[in-house]
Amino acid sequence: MNTRLLESFLVVASELNITRAAAQLHLTQQTLSAQVRHLERELGAELLVRDSRGVRLTPAGQAFAAGAERVVNELNVLVGQVRAVDAAAVHTLRVVCCPRATAPFMIRVADAVEAANPDVRIELTSVRTIPEGLRILDSGRADAGLLWAPVIDIGLHHSVIGSEPWVAALDPGHRLAARTSVTLAELGAEPVALPAIFVSEAAEQHWLAALRADGAAFDPAVRDTEDGPILAARRQGVWLAPRSLARRYTIDGLVLIPVSDAPSIDAAVVWTTRAPGAPIRTLIDAVRAAVERPQNLFVPPP
Template sequence: MAGSDAVDQDRWRYDRRPRSALPELSIRLLESFHTVAQEGNITRAAARLHLTQQTLSAQIKQLERALGADLLVRDSRGVRLTEAGEIFAEGAGAMVSGLAELSARVNQAAGQSISRLRVVFCPRSTTPFLIRVANELEAADPTLRVVLVSVRSMAETRCELEAGRADAALMWLPIEGSGLRHTVIGSDGWVAVFAHDDAFADRDRVLLAELTSAPLVLPGIFMSAAAERHWAAALRPDPGSPQATVADTADGPIIAARRQGIWLAPESLGRRYADANNRIVRIADAPPIEAAVVWTAQAPQPLTTLLVRAIRAAVEVNE
């Protein structure tokens, strides 16, 4: 009886000790939460992870139960991180990256070396293109893994590269002052996107001088504020005209459709985002904008060379 009491007492004490959540965590949960934190949206994160929204939501709840803390708050635009979520997101990103590096070291020690190239991208604008490039690279070299890192803006793209969480990206030039290396893969003309019943909607071409009195809106595709100023000046050369503004790329067609401004965009981007509410007209005298593959000084040079070749080949096929 005394022995039984001792066991019960030990169990009582054990049950009330602070319990670590780490045994209940898994790389799958960490990756899922890290993706949600990056996307700020359950739907987009689920699509990126190839999961249903219900499955992803259940994973986040499982993670919150294990940690004993709320990590996300849902609002009308998606989800945002709580203070605890901000802290955990930073640590989760480091853990996911660290595990990937550890896995590579283990594979190398076992004679099964796996090379990894981390490419950052903005989802809607380049997802199908880069998925095809990544699949072709991996098919050509079974020891290569192309990790696609999704972000929502060019500012986040720069952060991922500068923080060492990504190796390369696709960007529009210029990128001066970034410390990144780059090579041009092509150029694109500019288009003006109007409401479908605008006076310019039936035109084949328009000149910049014809748009001097209208509010112009540029897409948020630029590497820096300096790049924004460069293109604002190039597309609105008359200093007496209203200054062009920059808005989120997805908002451009809406602004144009509601006659709140004329959206100017590289032609490939404009045709990808515009819909039945818009009409696209080429700008005859706008300077072309160049697209480039950019990479960090720490990126594996042989792999970035392969990436550039694959992207150039894919661009030629699209043309």
């Protein structure tokens, strides 16, 4: 017997009015009346009789209402028990992708984790900026994410999973565009912009110093990730970015050239103190395995 029919009948038995019961169930009166008739046919007994005020239960209807209520309550308890067991068996890990350039990579990782570990479920959330991602982690709406190191002053655990070089995005007409590589000193006379990918002011200061050539007078500016390529395309400066990020956000026509003496930038899995331990280890292993394949750190080459 369909338990939905039992629940509908119990509402009718409580209201003793088809119109009010139908409104409460978001059904038409015709549909609800048909459901009651279906129950009566299955039971071979009349459950309701109409009177001037609505409907009333027959003795059989009264007996059925009492029994149906017990059945529905017991079924709800059983469903709750089953869901609790399932929740205990399946570990959900909420991962934030920030910036969105990491999302294609994390989709592949999540698919691999769930295929190899039926007891782990990955929920992905994508945000545009690092500060948005950090707020989600801090609020408890996510357990883990991928960020660029150093991971300073943000109260998260982390594990480095790979590194990649910095590249310079240049207009094809730039004086250095034909080079196979450039140095920080060669960029020293140029306005330089870095993407806003740093997790804290201390991390930003670390890279501002690391990407300034010895004796260079310029101070690199930190710009929105999507603004740097525009600056380069308009020949207003050079955009420096991790290689995978540059390939994701570059504008058609820009030339990406490795910066030979820039220190590599590490990427790390970060997680909160609330994150479940075993799924985090599984995630780290899967990310490292994906990074070791012949592709970029976060996004495949074009």
